[in-house]
Amino acid sequence: MKKYISLIMFFGFLFFFQSCASQGSADSKTVDALVNSQDFTFHAQRANPMNYDVINVMNSIPNSTAARMLDLNGNYTIEMSKTNLEVVLPYFGRVFNPSYGDTSSNSYRFTSKDFSVKPSQSKKGKWMVMIKPNDVKNVDEINIEIFTNGKAFVYIRSNDRQPITYSGYVSKRVVKQETDNP
Numbered sequence: 001m002k003k004y005i006s007l008i009m010f011f012g013f014l015f016f017f018q019s020c021a022s023q024g025s026a027d028s029k030t031v032d033a034l035v036n037s038q039d040f041t042f043h044a045q046r047a048n049p050m051n052y053d054v055i056n057v058m059n060s061i062p063n064s065t066a067a068r069m070l071d072l073n074g075n076y077t078i079e080m081s082k083t084n085l086e087v088v089l090p091y092f093g094r095v096f097n098p099s100y101g102d103t104s105s106n107s108y109r110f111t112s113k114d115f116s117v118k119p120s121q122s123k124k125g126k127w128m129v130m131i132k133p134n135d136v137k138n139v140d141e142i143n144i145e146i147f148t149n150g151k152a153f154v155y156i157r158s159n160d161r162q163p164i165t166y167s168g169y170v171s172k173r174v175v176k177q178e179t180d181n182p
Contacts, residue, residue: 028148031148031150032127034171036119041080041171042144042166043077043168044074044168046167046168047165049070049092050093050162050163050165053094054093058092070092074168076166077089086110087142088108089166094161097160110139112134114133115134116131127144128145129143129146140158154166
């Protein structure tokens, strides 16, 4: 009887971890179609600051850890279409030229209409999408590394702050409907 219980527990854990691992994954053909159409959304699940001093400061806050602060809820995205690039991402790190009055400019929140995109694919199927916004003054380059299962890794290089990376996944971009509220 103990063998059956341990066998059932083993398969239970196996199915549990398999379902957790499949979240946010997609088919490689779907990923290829998304990147080729240049019409997709990156959903950030975790921020990864490059400076360890930032993590030390987060760990010094009572009743909190840096791991919980850096886990994002999915509302932070990069929405890319052929004519528009909308970035809404938090920033954790050192800003060299901060704006004291407007705290919203200390994160990455901008819309670009003038940008260049260079997608390239490796032999194993991994995509590297390099985006250079021309009408945003503080962002130099956004690199999105998209794996065949839909998982993605974003690296943002900026002119006035330390670099930061984000991990998450890509999906089809949902077109927002304009509603008229009287």
